[in-house]
Amino acid sequence: MRQTEADLAARSEPAAQRMVKPLREAREALASAVEFILANATGNPNAVFGAAVPYLLLAGTTFAGWQMARALLASLDLRAEDPAFHDAKIATAQCYALHKLTQAPGMAAVVLGTAEYEVQP
Amino acid sequence: MTYQAPVKDMLFVMNHLAGLAQVAALPGFEEATPDTAQAVLEESAHFAAEVLAPLNHPADREPSAWHDGAVTTAPGFKQAFRQYADAGWQGMTHPVEYGGQGLPGLIGSPCSEMLNAANLSFALCPLLTNGAIEALMTAGSPELRQRFIGPMISGQWTGTMNLTEPQAGSDLAMIRTRAQPMGDGTYRLSGTKIFITYGEHDLAENILHLVLARLPDAPEGVKGISLFLVPKFLVNEDGTLGARNDVACVSIEHKLGIKASPTATLQFGDAGGAVGYLVGQENRGLDAMFIMMNAARYAVGVQGIAIADRAYQHALAYAADRVQSRPVDGSSREAVPIIQHPDVRRMLGTMRALTEAGRALAYVTAGHADLAHASPDADARKRHLAIQEFLVPIVKGWCTEMSIDVASLGVQVHGGMGFIEETGAAQYYRDARILTIYEGTTAIQANDLVGRKTLRDGGAVARALL
Numbered sequence: 325m326r327q328t329e330a331d332l333a334a335r336s337e338p339a340a341q342r343m344v345k346p347l348r349e350a351r352e353a354l355a356s357a358v359e360f361i362l363a364n365a366t367g368n369p370n371a372v373f374g375a376a377v378p379y380l381l382l383a384g385t386t387f388a389g390w391q392m393a394r395a396l397l398a399s400l401d402l403r404a405e406d407p408a409f410h411d412a413k414i415a416t417a418q419c420y421a422l423h424k425l426t427q428a429p430g431m432a433a434v435v436l437g438t439a440e441y442e443v444q445p
Numbered sequence: 446m447t448y449q450a451p452v453k454d455m456l457f458v459m460n461h462l463a464g465l466a467q468v469a470a471l472p473g474f475e476e477a478t479p480d481t482a483q484a485v486l487e488e489s490a491h492f493a494a495e496v497l498a499p500l501n502h503p504a505d506r507e508p509s510a511w512h513d514g515a516v517t518t519a520p521g522f523k524q525a526f527r528q529y530a531d532a533g534w535q536g537m538t539h540p541v542e543y544g545g546q547g548l549p550g551l552i553g554s555p556c557s558e559m560l561n562a563a564n565l566s567f568a569l570c571p572l573l574t575n576g577a578i579e580a581l582m583t584a585g586s587p588e589l590r591q592r593f594i595g596p597m598i599s600g601q602w603t604g605t606m607n608l609t610e611p612q613a614g615s616d617l618a619m620i621r622t623r624a625q626p627m628g629d630g631t632y633r634l635s636g637t638k639i640f641i642t643y644g645e646h647d648l649a650e651n652i653l654h655l656v657l658a659r660l661p662d663a664p665e666g667v668k669g670i671s672l673f674l675v676p677k678f679l680v681n682e683d684g685t686l687g688a689r690n691d692v693a694c695v696s697i698e699h700k701l702g703i704k705a706s707p708t709a710t711l712q713f714g715d716a717g718g719a720v721g722y723l724v725g726q727e728n729r730g731l732d733a734m735f736i737m738m739n740a741a742r743y744a745v746g747v748q749g750i751a752i753a754d755r756a757y758q759h760a761l762a763y764a765a766d767r768v769q770s771r772p773v774d775g776s777s778r779e780a781v782p783i784i785q786h787p788d789v790r791r792m793l794g795t796m797r798a799l800t801e802a803g804r805a806l807a808y809v810t811a812g813h814a815d816l817a818h819a820s821p822d823a824d825a826r827k828r829h830l831a832i833q834e835f836l837v838p839i840v841k842g843w844c845t846e847m848s849i850d851v852a853s854l855g856v857q858v859h860g861g862m863g864f865i866e867e868t869g870a871a872q873y874y875r876d877a878r879i880l881t882i883y884e885g886t887t888a889i890q891a892n893d894l895v896g897r898k899t900l901r902d903g904g905a906v907a908r909a910l911l
Contacts, residue, residue, distance in 0.1 A: 354911060384847070387836070388799075389802065416801055
């Protein structure tokens with residue numbers, strides 16, 4: 325994912341620039357969740373498995389966003405071939421970044437918070 | 446409501462994100478050029494739009510029906526299945542030596558998406574048959590493979606997966622169905638299986654049930670489960686059909702969605718025992734079933750993308766047509782199509798973004814699966830397999846959860862009309878609701894992601910991707 329972030333950051337187009345921060349923050353959020361899972365599975369299995377679905381949804385949100393960032397980069401390069409299609413793809417990738425990737429840090433907070441909060445069914 | 450497969454987006458993802466060129470460079474996949482991919486996708490899109498999509502809504506109103514042990518499928522399904530089989534779609538990704546076309550999963554995935562988008566209930570029959578073919582291909586003896594795979598690939602017969610019992614859902618350790626060895630290489634099975642998708646139907650002349658059961662001396666728990674092949678009609682040496690086997694469909698379920706897909710309760714062995722053949726080794730049934738389940742879990746993730754896209758297309762068309770209220774920016778003095786209103790744009794944009802993102806994630810996973818399967822380099826196979834196995838529960842869990850959100854937004858875009866069945870948006874919402882449940886609930890996928898995919902390798906694959 326870091327390579328895709330670097331590729332985005334190296335582009336001058338505002339669409340690419342705008343996606344750098346949400347993608348990086350989503351990656352860091354998911355990385356913190358992975359480390360939480362690894363660190364707590366033995367000592368606090370109820371917290372880890374109580375956070376398993378939020379962890380999966382965070383992973384999906386982040387990895388799917390990674391693919392949208394790659395799509396954005398491809399569409400920037402291919403734009404001349406089919407401007408209508410690629411402009412739509414660029415806009416859709418940004419929509420994803422704004423409406424979905426920005427949720428990743430909050431989703432990671434849920435994963436990490438399961439060790440501290442009691443859940444009452 | 447019509448459905449047009451997004452062939453352009455599918456090809457974009459295959460070519461520029463999922464590495465179709467790399468896949469086509471693998472031994473055995475030389476046919477999988479971009480031109481072939483495009484031709485196959487266009488043909489599949491035509492079939493989905495012309496044959497399957499028009500049957501979807503009528504089949505929801507007039508679904509499969511059970512009478513006296515037999516199931517009549519929804520109007521038009523029988524003819525559509527014949528067309529599907531005759532065109533060779535069932536064998537697309539299966540080996541040429543068994544009558545398939547040997548194309549990579551990366552080309553199979555978009556075709557599967559189209560089939561499911563056009564008609565989720567119909568598409569479940571080929572989906573389960575694919576699983577049965579995979580299981581036999583992987584674990585079946587040469588005799589079983591020779592006898593049973595070809596007719597499934599040709600669409601002459603179909604396949605099912607029989608795991609669930611009334612007391613054994615997510616916990617397969619509780620399975621009670623018994624298998625008695627007869628000493629002649631065959632077994633006699635008895636027990637009850639529930640929730641069997643296409644467990645009985647009129648689309649094909651025979652049904653091959655893959656059934657989890659216990660041998661008399663089997664150890665407790667999941668280490669005592671074996672896999673058996675139980676045909677609805679016994680098959681003679683020459684491949685012709687023999688007597689009806691001792692397996693009966695005692696009912697089908699009344700469900701929230703996918704109503705046209707018959708969900709059967711099957712009773713095995715009420716007249717002395719259903720004839721079955723062991724698939725793989727005794728007490729190792731779960732290993733074979735996991736292969737089938739892994740393929741099926743990925744396929745259900747693709748179902749999520751499919752239903753999301755269908756819901757999006759439906760909502761987009763409605764929003765372009767429905768005129769309500771003047772725009773907030775004062776650009777018109779008349780009421781305008783609701784697609785011009787910012788919140789409708791937000792909803793449609795979100796539906797589209799989630800669908801396209803899910804498609805990209807799933808096809809990239811399919812690319813890894815093809816590389817894991819056919820790469821000439823053992824290290825590369827191992828690396829791609831690890832990534833594919835890490836991503837499968839995410840594709841299944843995330844793409845199906847998002848499909849419910851997308852289908853719900855689709856209802857919302859329609860306003861009050863969305864709550865009315867005749868509009869059609871509600872069916873996608875109801876149909877999507879099963880996807881986070883069957884083939885392992887989202888929690889089961891998440892436990893797999895945590896336990897087998899994150900903890901077992903100490904986070905190696907997860908960290909490498911990040």
